[in-house]
Amino acid sequence: MSLSTMIPGAIATPRTYVNEVLALVKAKNPAEKEFHQAVQEVLESLIPALERHPEYISHKILERVTEPERLLMFRVPWFDDKGEIQVNRGFRIEMNSAIGPYKGGLRFHPSVNLGILKFLAFEQVFKNSLTTLPMGGGKGGSDFDPKGKSDNEVMRFCQSFMTELQRHIGPDTDVPAGDIGVGGREIGFLFGQYKRLRNEFTGVLTGKGLNWGGSLIRPEATGYGCVYFAEEMLKTVKQTLEGKVCLVSGSGNVSQYTIEKLLDLGAKPIACSDSNGIIHDPAGIDREKLAYILDLKNTKRGRISDYAEKFKTAKYIPVDPKLDHNPLWDIKADCAFPSATQNEINAKDAKNLIKNGCKVVSEGANMPSTLEATNLFLEAGVLYGPAKAANAGGVATSGLEMAQNSARLAWTREEVDHRLHNIMIAIHKNCFETAEKYGKPGNLVVGANIGGFLKIADSMLDQGLV
Numbered sequence: 001m002s003l004s005t006m007i008p009g010a011i012a013t014p015r016t017y018v019n020e021v022l023a024l025v026k027a028k029n030p031a032e033k034e035f036h037q038a039v040q041e042v043l044e045s046l047i048p049a050l051e052r053h054p055e056y057i058s059h060k061i062l063e064r065v066t067e068p069e070r071l072l073m074f075r076v077p078w079f080d081d082k083g084e085i086q087v088n089r090g091f092r093i094e095m096n097s098a099i100g101p102y103k104g105g106l107r108f109h110p111s112v113n114l115g116i117l118k119f120l121a122f123e124q125v126f127k128n129s130l131t132t133l134p135m136g137g138g139k140g141g142s143d144f145d146p147k148g149k150s151d152n153e154v155m156r157f158c159q160s161f162m163t164e165l166q167r168h169i170g171p172d173t174d175v176p177a178g179d180i181g182v183g184g185r186e187i188g189f190l191f192g193q194y195k196r197l198r199n200e201f202t203g204v205l206t207g208k209g210l211n212w213g214g215s216l217i218r219p220e221a222t223g224y225g226c227v228y229f230a231e232e233m234l235k236t237v238k239q240t241l242e243g244k245v246c247l248v249s250g251s252g253n254v255s256q257y258t259i260e261k262l263l264d265l266g267a268k269p270i271a272c273s274d275s276n277g278i279i280h281d282p283a284g285i286d287r288e289k290l291a292y293i294l295d296l297k298n299t300k301r302g303r304i305s306d307y308a309e310k311f312k313t314a315k316y317i318p319v320d321p322k323l324d325h326n327p328l329w330d331i332k333a334d335c336a337f338p339s340a341t342q343n344e345i346n347a348k349d350a351k352n353l354i355k356n357g358c359k360v361v362s363e364g365a366n367m368p369s370t371l372e373a374t375n376l377f378l379e380a381g382v383l384y385g386p387a388k389a390a391n392a393g394g395v396a397t398s399g400l401e402m403a404q405n406s407a408r409l410a411w412t413r414e415e416v417d418h419r420l421h422n423i424m425i426a427i428h429k430n431c432f433e434t435a436e437k438y439g440k441p442g443n444l445v446v447g448a449n450i451g452g453f454l455k456i457a458d459s460m461l462d463q464g465l466v
Ligand SMILES: NC(=O)C1=CN([C@@H]2O[C@H](COP(=O)(O)OP(=O)(O)OC[C@H]3O[C@@H](n4cnc5c(N)ncnc54)[C@H](OP(=O)(O)O)[C@@H]3O)[C@@H](O)[C@H]2O)C=CC1
Pocket: 178, 179, 180, 181, 182, 183, 222, 249, 250, 251, 252, 253, 254, 255, 273, 274, 275, 276, 339, 340, 341, 342, 364, 365, 366, 391, 392, 394, 395
């Protein structure tokens, strides 16, 4: 007997079903507002798919995809440089393994909590599905703040974090990587401790160093991919990035390689930021200035305000917490690449971007636009690349790192970049065609959510009640 013949009872309409599941998610996960937001955006855009597939309703697929398969929360004690004990909280959300081992980054930032990681893990499930590669979705991290800590403190924290996490992960089970506050240094310390405790050298993490199993292009991949996605969106209106003036928020991993690829394609990035402020450089951030940012952020671990001291063409705008908008998004530009954090573009920011003639928004960060901002972009006909599609190049290249590790070989830079580029083209095509097929032409939010969801839902149906 197939599972579908085992399900009794009447089936709710798609709209009623979505409302019921949303209410359930809010009731079961109170105070997790970012998780509610991510779930609402996805579920509401799935209605056209539910209309064609009532079996997803009768099999309670939405109740199941919004509930993590496993949720780990643990104590992370460590000694600081003064010999004092510090205690942080560690998390890993193993959200969905329908199409492969859990895969997704680790975030170390004081704002980290369960709701933020659940939104990230939920988004990751559909993003990973879009990559065309066999990866489930997960996310993890800690409220530990690497900023201002010595290398030794970061190492002791990472070793303590991995001492617990290693019980739950493995190259065929759950493969973490970096995210905010977790770069090459942290992945190194985490990998070293995993290897020590497990006595095995496997591809249990991605974003590894090139000498010990890392893939060329992984550091560049999220930023490059986000620009490739913007290029694909522009192709649909027969335009290119050549000469386009661009805003990039953040100045970390994703921002740095977004700026690099924009320069490769002849665009003109004129602004970036960190959590303290913005630099606006109307003369353009060229390769020399980008090299300065990389050294400032990755080696000196300094603040972006130093850029305006060094380059007199730039103005520094400190963050003003009293403002109801971000002045970065009020700078006149053709394209915006939000690459810092969630909800960094609110409705007022979206209105400012639209008013100033911005025609492209390609999201490097996860969920950088509020629901209101997203709807404003869609209504205004902005070429809007939602995060789970536009920034999927990072995790896709992690998938390529896993493939190289399994095969015990290493591809060239050109090979990996070529595969990344083709994956981004395929993701855009999938989103674009799915949006058309489900009656929402040009709406890549609908395209990405339905495109990512169908593979997950069908795999869950194939695997019985999981
Ligand atoms: N790394 C990856 O491969 C991927 C990352 N992403 C997403 O991209 C975004 C950036 O990640 P990544 O570049 O790796 O992280 P990094 O830690 O390398 O850089 C983060 C940047 O964003 C700024 N930032 C972080 N939090 C805030 C905040 N609350 N307000 C203002 N600015 C903030 C940081 O400023 P400061 O230094 O002052 O904190 C820094 O400039 C995140 O949303 C992440 O989830 C998505 C896909 C893959």
